[in-house]
Amino acid sequence: MSSSVSSTASGSTGAALITSTGVGSGLDIGAIVSELTTAEGSAQQTQITNQQTSLNAQVSAFGTFTSALATLQATLSTLEVPSELAGFSATVGDPTIATVTADSTAAAGTYSLAVQNLAASSVLTSAPVANPTSTAIGTGTLKIVVGGASESINIDSTNNTLSGIAGAINSAANNPGVTASIITTTDGARLVLSGTATGAANAITTTETDGGTGLSSLVYDPANGVTNLSDTTPAADANFTINGYPATSSSNVVTTALTGVSINLLKASAATTSTASPPVTSSTPTTLTIAPNTANAATSIGTFVSALNGVLTAIQTLTGYDSTTQTAGALNGNPTLQAFQNQLSTILDTVTSSSSSGSHSLSDLGYLEDATSGTYTNNSTTLTNALTSNLASVQKLLGGSTGIATQIDKLINGYTGPGGLMSTITQGLKTGLATAATQQTNLTAQLAIYSATLTTQYNAMDNAVAALKQTETYLTAEFNSSSSSSSSTSSLSSGTTST
Secondary structure (H helix, E strand, O other): OOOEEEEEEEOOOOEEEEEEEOOOOOOOHHHHHHHHHHHHHHHHHHHHHHHHHHHHHHHHHHHHHHHHHHHHHHOOHHHHOHHHHHOEEEEEOOOOOEEEEEOOOOOOEEEEEEEEEOOEEEEEEOOOEOOOOOOOOOOEEEEEEEOOEEEEEEEOOOOOOHHHHHHHHHHOOOOOOEEEEEEEEOOEEEEEEEEEEEOHHHOEEEEEOOOOOOOHHHOEEHHHOEEOOEEEEOOEOEEEEEOOEEEEEOOOEEOOOOOOEEEEEOOOOOEEEOOOOOOOEEEOOEEEEEEEOHHHHHHHHHHHHHHHHHHHHHHHHHHOEEOOOOEEOOOOOOHHHHHHHHHHHHHHOOOOOOOOOOOOOHHHHOEEEOOOOOOEEEOHHHHHHHHHHOHHHHHHHHOOOOOHHHHHHHHHHHHHOOOOHHHHHHHHHHHHHHHHHHHHHHHHHHHHHHHHHHHHHHHHHHHHHHHHHHHHHHHHHHHHHHHHHHHHHHHHHOOOOOO
């Protein structure tokens, strides 16, 4: 007897199963074994599959919920701190005089600004020489001082021209803040030393410290009466007035005149001469205005409510039931989301003290809950009016230790923070999936054994049938042979012959 035998891997165990097509019986043993094996594991397989499908759906659903919470939480930081909700916008009546920026520590107000002069850096210029690259100036040690910093430059025969001296100054390792350049005009070439920092304290002085006079033409030491360089631009502080009060700054970027305000001075104000006797000349002031940036506040609040609606919509979708499709959300009836929504609703219904005017609830900001969707609709006009009329009350409603944003932030942290409820739930779902995976592995192994056992039994049956068929064939052949012999003998006994 012969049979067709093939080896296949079944299940995650990789066990080799023997399958064959029945040669003796004619049955499709492989198909029979496969169907019986499937039937054997059907109930348990359905249970495992349903469990995995449910757990995966919950993992995905809680992921959607957590993502919506993260989006909402990201919008809360600008609402929690009252001073950061709106910020401030800063404008100057004449933007050619100065530009202004303000941060959250500024205070609203209107000021007059007049600029008498800008801060300047020191510029010293030498007398002209015929050629910047070939006319020798002299040798020695030139000490350059700017403010409290200094550097001594050695000048020798290799660099004693204006170009050589300029190169030595610019390449000095401890250059105190001076840039050297050459200007060439009709009367010759001049060395120009320009300070890199503004302010009267950053005036440039130069002295020769080698005891000689080779570099005397480059010495500028007014304290000792030596001014061989021209003070082309004296180092100077900026002088300006705020509301008529004088102020100075070593820089044209002023950050100390008004709290939270940076003023970038651009040019001196126009001079005005009075008609008094004697005439008085003064700088024409311009207006500097610091005001709450209600547009930014409206954007921040709008972004918050949009993210809030995202959370509410996610909860409704995940826990709801669609009567049209007759399908329930993956977290239908889930107590975790229901508890969160109840706590969130309590916070959103917060009403601050109404003893004063202003905004005391979300409805005062133009945000009303839609009875059907559970989300919030807005009225931009109401919000703008609330921000413009009483920004402080809006800041108090949303921010501070008891503000709506602060309370929501704490609520979300309780769910998504380290050790929070979502962490516990996620771990439980992972454990459930791991258990289901183990059950699947065990079932696959069991079914592999069951399939192999059935295959062995059916092959044995097939072999038995094949053996019986062989016996049948043999007996049939023997029977036919015996019948034929008996017939021949009878013929001979009767004397019947044939020729």
